[in-house]
Amino acid sequence: VSVEDLPFAQLAQGAAVLVGVASAICVAAARSGRWAAAAATLASGALLVGGGLGLSGYADDGLAARIVLGGGLGLAAAFVLAVGEGRAKERARRAAVLECETNRREVERLAGANVRLEDELRDVRRARPAPDKSEGETDTQRIARDMAEVRRRKSVEAAQSSERRHRAVFEGALEGMALLERETLRLVNVNPSLVRMTGYDAATLGQKSLVDLFVAGPHQPGKADLLRSAREGRPLAVELLRADGGVAYADVSVTVIGAGAEAQLLTVVRDMSERRLLEQELQLHLSALKERERRLEDANRELGERAVAIEEMNVRLQRIQSQKDQFVQTVSHELRTPMTSIRSFSEILLKHGDSDEVVRREFLEIINKESERLTRLVNNLLDLARIESGEARLDVAEFDVRDVVADAVASVSGPAAERRATVRRVAGDEQRTIWGDRDKIHQLVANLLANAVKFGPEGDEVLVEVKDAETPGRVEIVVTDHGPGIPAGELESVFERFRRGRDAQGVPGTGLGLAICREIAKLHGGRVWAESELGKGSRFRVVLPGEDESRRFLRVDAPASVVLESVAPFEDAAPSAPPADDARWSTTGSLPPLAGAEQRPEEEPAASLAGLPPIR
């Protein structure tokens, strides 16, 4: 059927219907926002109208062509719109999927929360029936209120439980504890231990600051010390003044609780008294131990010193012992020699009594002489022993030395005559008065004179002088012989017991005379020594204290019983002056004992026994 065949009215009717349908679709599409569909429909309508008009020739070709062109353009626009619309839709879909997922999770979360809320609600209901629904309150509001209540109660409960626990720790702690106001350090809250420790009740403590509890004084810690210890986390050793006035030792630590204006301090006080006591006790023991150790060391040192002293004394005693042995041997020999003579000759006389008169007389004279020698020896030994044992008593009197010397000269006239010697006395006109034992001074001078006669040459002139000593106030007696003299090395040793000079052989004597002289001089605070020139003779010099000095030395004015312990050392311009010790003799003659080392161990009896020689 061609378009020209169609009735125009039919066509118009058809076109109107088509336009109407297209318009409807277009409006619908536009309303739903599907602009691509609307545009496409409009464009399709335009195309159809244009095509129809053109085909029918109802309109000219130009118009139809423009309408078709417009329809085509409309279609193209619709296509572009459709593409853009599709993309937007895809984006939207994806967004929807995402949203969906998010929603699902949210639902799950909410479901979980719901379960928890229901649990809580159940708990609350179990604890207490839910309050009645308030007037005008929705269920949701009620549930929300319940939930808030539950939460509040739970937190209160937790707080109370924590509070209870802390309170138990606080109350039950062995350490004293207190909360302090930050500024004043006032004890806001104290525990029983602190009450017990300080002896104050809680109320009194509440009025005090922590610092008030410390013993006042330069070492009392202040707030600054406490805060520093808090910062350093190191306890502070303090002394607590107890209510009863006693002192307790404690370590105090401080902790800051909270911050800002609300901050409080917690202090913990640990009682260290017992430990302190233990420490002090330990310290005491330690110092006691140290003291003991020190004493032991002292004792040890002392023992060591004593051992040394004992060793020294031992050596000295051994020396004294050997000197004593030697002395005994020497005395024994000295005694046996005359005894041997006496025994021998008396036996000979008994057996050979018929010997001629001359021989018999000779032997009897020998016996007599040797008896005298024996007696002299024994007497001298006894003299020395008495002096040395301190038994020699001085019969002190005042006398003129010149008289004594004259007597002594007379007493040696016999031996002098035997040797055809003379003794010349030079005593001057001046009186020489001294205090002393006249008999002993006589013995001293007589011994020296007898020595001089014995050792001088036959027919010698022995000189004895009495004169002023070099030291003013003292008296000197000098005995000079012209014998062979004494070697320098023997000038001192001739004064030792049994020590006889080199040329003493064959000269009768006991070997004790000079030793006795020296002891007598010492007893009087004087001394005797020898000088000699070999080949020309010897000079024995005696210096004695003068009248005043001898009176003082012998304590003539003091009670007789007084024994001199010490006297001023006697000094004189003499060779080899004796050591000061030697002057420590008493009026009773406390010379170092011969064998009594135990009586005066500090002395050197050795000096009086020194080097007893083998005689001859």
Next chain:
Amino acid sequence: MRETVLVVDDEPFILRSLTFVLEKAGFKVLQARDGAEALEALRDGRPRIAILDVMMPKKNGYEVCEIVKGDPDLRGTYVVLLTAKGQDSAKERGVVAGADEYMTKPFSPSRIVERVREVLGTPRDATAPRTA
């Protein structure tokens, strides 16, 4: 021929008494007053017996005894030591010195004469050391 005896002592009275009793007994007596003199007398007089004091000057009795016993010519001399010491140490010293016999002062002169007779009465070689 008379036997010769040497007596040595620095004490003249002891010398005198020993000389007297020994001469009375018929011996020839040589005297010495110290060790040096004793050795001289021993070499010159060749006594068969020497009585030595121990304590004397210039060589004591022990020293003289040692020299005698160490000398081939004098070794045979019978040596008697006289000592004032009765101690054992003196005895030991005498034994070490080689003395044949020793006597302690104070001695008995007749006992000495007796011993000298005994010693000289036996053959020289057979004189064994002995103590009194």
